[in-house]
Amino acid sequence: MIDFTDILKADKGQDARDIHVVDSNSFKDWLKDQSGRVRAMVEAQKFTGKAHEFAILSGDKVDEWSVLAGVSSEKALKSWCLAKVAENLPEGAYRLFEDVDAGDAMLGWLLAHYSFDRYKKSENQTGKRQLLVSSPSRIDAMLIEAEATALVRDLVNTPAEDMGPDQLEKTAKRLSKDYKAELSIIRGDDLEQGYPMIHAVGRAAKREHAPRLLELEWGNKRHPRVAIVGKGVCFDSGGLDIKSAVGMRLMKKDMGGAAHTLALAEIIMRANLPVRLHMLVPAVENAIAGNAFRPGDVIKSRVGHSVEIGNTDAEGRLVLGDALTKACEAEPELIIDFATLTGAARVALGPDLPAMFANNDDLANGLLEGGKAVHDTVWQMPLWDTYAEYLSSDIADIGNSGGGFGGSIQAALFLKKFVTGDAEWVHFDTFAWRPTARPGQTKGGEALGLRASWAYLQKRYGK
Ligand code: BES
Ligand code: MN
Ligand code: ZN
Numbered sequence: 001m002i003d004f005t006d007i008l009k010a011d012k013g014q015d016a017r018d019i020h021v022v023d024s025n026s027f028k029d030w031l032k033d034q035s036g037r038v039r040a041m042v043e044a045q046k047f048t049g050k051a052h053e054f055a056i057l058s059g060d061k062v063d064e065w066s067v068l069a070g071v072s073s074e075k076a077l078k079s080w081c082l083a084k085v086a087e088n089l090p091e092g093a094y095r096l097f098e099d100v101d102a103g104d105a106m107l108g109w110l111l112a113h114y115s116f117d118r119y120k121k122s123e124n125q126t127g128k129r130q131l132l133v134s135s136p137s138r139i140d141a142m143l144i145e146a147e148a149t150a151l152v153r154d155l156v157n158t159p160a161e162d163m164g165p166d167q168l169e170k171t172a173k174r175l176s177k178d179y180k181a182e183l184s185i186i187r188g189d190d191l192e193q194g195y196p197m198i199h200a201v202g203r204a205a206k207r208e209h210a211p212r213l214l215e216l217e218w219g220n221k222r223h224p225r226v227a228i229v230g231k232g233v234c235f236d237s238g239g240l241d242i243k244s245a246v247g248m249r250l251m252k253k254d255m256g257g258a259a260h261t262l263a264l265a266e267i268i269m270r271a272n273l274p275v276r277l278h279m280l281v282p283a284v285e286n287a288i289a290g291n292a293f294r295p296g297d298v299i300k301s302r303v304g305h306s307v308e309i310g311n312t313d314a315e316g317r318l319v320l321g322d323a324l325t326k327a328c329e330a331e332p333e334l335i336i337d338f339a340t341l342t343g344a345a346r347v348a349l350g351p352d353l354p355a356m357f358a359n360n361d362d363l364a365n366g367l368l369e370g371g372k373a374v375h376d377t378v379w380q381m382p383l384w385d386t387y388a389e390y391l392s393s394d395i396a397d398i399g400n401s402g403g404g405f406g407g408s409i410q411a412a413l414f415l416k417k418f419v420t421g422d423a424e425w426v427h428f429d430t431f432a433w434r435p436t437a438r439p440g441q442t443k444g445g446e447a448l449g450l451r452a453s454w455a456y457l458q459k460r461y462g463k
Contacts, residue, residue: 001154004110004146007128009093010136016093018066019085020057021100023074024049042068052084052439067094076103079375082131083108083440091127102133104375108440110146116157116444144270145374145454148263149447155259156432156445160235160252164209165202165283168232168255171262172214172281179269181218181277188212195282195326196300197307197318201239202284204292209234211284213323218269218277224334224461226268226275227327227423230261231316231339232283239286239312240294247343253445254316256432257339258283260450264336267454275461280327282319286312298396302326303418308396316341317400317411321418328420334363334460335425336453337415344407345381345429353379354430354449357412363424370459371452378428378452381409388413428453 022030027049031039038057045055053070067089071081082105096102102109109131117125133139155163155171169185176183188210191199195213202211214232233254237243243251258281265279293299297309299318303325307318316339327335345355356378358364364380371378387409390402398417402410408429419425434446 001147002114002150004113004143004150007110007113007130008106008139008142009130009132010139011095011132011134014093014132016095016130016132018097019082019094020066020068020097021071021074021077022049022068023051023071026074027070051081054085054088066097071105074100077101077105079104080108080438080440081105083112086112086129086131087439089129091129093130093132095132099134101135102131103135106131106133106138106142107145110142111149111440114150114153114442116153116442118158144267145451148267148450151263151266152256152259152432152447152450153442153445155262156253156256158252160285163252163255164234164285165212165232166209168234168258168262168281168283169212169214172216175262175266175269176216179218179266181216181269184215186213195302195322197302197322198282198284200293200297200299201233201286201315201318204239204289205285205287209285209287211282213326214279214281214283215326216265216277216279218265219275221276223274223276225278225330225332226457227278227280227330227332227335228261228264229280229320229323229327229335229337230257230259231255231320231341232258232281233316233319234283234285236286236313236315237288239315240288240292241312242288243313250433253433254286254340255283256430256445257337257341259432259445260338260428260430260447263447263450264453268457273457273461274463275457278327278330278332280323282323284319286315301418303420305398305417306396308393308399310399310401314401314411317414320415324415324418325420328423331421332423335419335423336428337426338428338430338449340432341411341429342408344411346431348381348408349379351431351433351435352448353377354428355379355381355408356426356428356449357381357383357409358424358426359383359416359419360424363426366456366459367426367452370455371449374451374455376449376451376455378449381412383412383416384409385413
C-alpha cells in the first residue's frame with residue numbers, strides 16, 4: 001500500500017515552490033501582467049490555461065522556478081484539478097500561490113502518488129510531492145478517502161492467484177483487528193445448509209480456494225443498523241458456461257464489489273460514524289470442476305426460493321442473494337451493495353458510471369447528490385418490475401438469467417427478490433476498473449461509487 005502520510009501538510013511558511021492556478025478565463029488577465037520573458041516561456045510550453053495543462057516558469061535565481069497550472073475553474077478546485085501536475089512534478093514541497101484553497105483537489109494530489117508496483121522491478125520512482133495547504137483541518141478526511149481508494153485499487157489489481165477468498169478473508173481480519181470489530185466466517189461445506197447459493201457457486205474450487213461468507217459487525221448496538229454487502233467472486237471463469245478468452249481476461253476484478261465493501265467499512269470505522277455496521281462479503285471462485293454447479297440445476301436459496309440455473313456465468317447474483325437475505329434478517333434500516341454484476345451495465349453506462357438501483361427515491365437522490373459533490377458520479381437505473389418476467393422458470397420459483405433485454409435491470413430485480421423486510425436498499429453495479437488512465441486515476445482497478453456512498457452516509461449519519 002502506498003504511504004500517503006506527509007504528502008499534505010499544514011502551511012506554516014515552510015520553503016516551497018509556488019503553483020499559480022489559472023483557468024482559461026483568468027489566464028488571459030494573468031498573462032497581461034507578466035513580463036515578456038514569462039510570456040515567452042508560457043508560449044514555448046504551449047500553455048493555454050486549460051485544465052490539466054501546466055508550465056514551469058523560471059525565476060531570477062539559478063534554482064528558482066514556479067509552476068503554472070490550469071484548472072477547470074479557479075473558484076473551486078475539483079478532485080482531479082491538481083492531479084496531473086502532481087504526477088509530473090519532481091519531489092519537493094509546493095504551495096498554491098496567494099493562499100488559494102486546494103479544497104477538493106487535495107484528494108487528486110494524494111492519489112497522484114498511487115501506483116501498483118507489487119510485481120514490477122522498482123523503476124526510478126519520484127519521491128513525495130508535498131502540498132502545503134491552508135485548510136489543514138481537511139487533511140485527515142482526504143487521507144481516509146485516498147487510502148480507501150488505494151485499497152480498492154490494490155485489491156482489484158492483484159491477480160486472482162494472490163487475491164482469492166483467503167486474501168479477502170485476510171483483509172477482513174485486518175479490519176476486525178484494527179477497529180475491534182467482530183468477524184465470523186462460514187467456510188466450505190458449512191455453507192451448504194444456510195447459504196446454498198454461495199456454496200453452489202463456490203464448491204468447484206472448494207479444495208484450493210474454499211468459498212466462504214465473511215461477516216463483520218462493528219459499533220454501538222443502539223446506533224442505526226447499516227449493512228454493506230459486496231460480491232467477492234475472486235475469479236469468474238463463467239463456470240461450465242465458460243467465458244471467452246476476451247470475456248475472461250479481466251475477471252480477477254470480479255471481487256471489485258467486495259473491495260468497495262471492505263473499503264467503505266474501513267472508512268466508516270476509521271471515521272467512527274455512529275452506525276451499527278454489518279458487513280457481508282461472499283468470497284468465492286467461480287471455477288470449473290467435476291463438482292461444479294450446472295446449467296439446469298435447481299438450487300435452494302437461504303430465503304427459500306428455488307432457483308433454476310439458466311447460466312452458471314450469472315453467479316454474482318446468486319452469492320449476493322444469500323448474503324442480502326442474511327443482511328435483512330438483522331433488520332437494518334439501510335443496505336448498500338456493490339457488485340461487478342453485469343456486462344450490460346458497462347454497455348449501458350460505460351466504465352465511469354456505476355449503475356445505481358434503489359428501492360427508495362430519497363436514498364437514490366441523496367446518493368446522486370453525494371456523488372456530484374465529491375466528483376464520484378453515479379447514475380440511477382430503474383427497478384422496472386415488469387422485466388421480472390424474464391426471470392421466470394418452468395420448474396423453479398425463479399431463474400438466474402433471462403436473455404438480452406435490460407441485463408443490469410434483470411440482475412437488480414433478481415437481487416430484489418432476496419431483500420426482505422422494509423430496509424432501504426441500494427445496489428451498485430460497478431465496473432471497478434478504469435480502462436484508460438486519467439490524472440489521479442490510474443488504469444486498472446478503481447473505486448467507483450465508493451466516495452459517493454461515503455458522502456451520503458456522512459450526511460445522513462454524521463455529527
Ligand atoms: N462478472 C460478470 C459481469 C461482468 C462482465 C462485469 C464483464 C464486468 C465486465 C458476471 O458474473 C457475468 O458474467 N454476468 C453475465 C450475466 C449473464 C450470463 C446473464 C453477463 O453480464 O454477461
Ligand atoms: Mn459471471
Ligand atoms: Zn461475475
